[in-house]
Amino acid sequence: xxxxxxxxxxxxxxxxxxxxxxxxxxxxxxxxxxxxxxxxxxxxxxxxxxxxxxxxxxxxxxxxxxxxx
Numbered sequence: 001x002x003x004x005x006x007x008x009x010x011x012x013x014x015x016x017x018x019x020x021x022x023x024x025x026x027x028x029x030x031x032x033x034x035x036x037x038x039x040x041x042x043x044x045x046x047x048x049x050x051x052x053x054x055x056x057x058x059x060x061x062x063x064x065x066x067x068x069x
Contacts, residue, residue: 004043004045005043007043007056008040010056010060017059017061023038026040030048030055040056
């Protein structure tokens with residue numbers, strides 16, 4: 001599994017958990033541009049700031065998963 005696939009899966013999980021239906025809604029929640037959100041969903045390489053990465057991780061439930069360890 002590539003890094004891009006991992007990020008796409010996290011984005012899709014975030015969209016499902018928070019009932020987002022478009023890249024625009026994902027971009028608003030993460031704090032990035034619509035084009036960056038589309039790149040994420042297409043498994044293209046994209047640069048995110050630390051804040052954007054943490055937002056995406058939190059929306060996708062990354063931290064929820066880690067609590068059980």
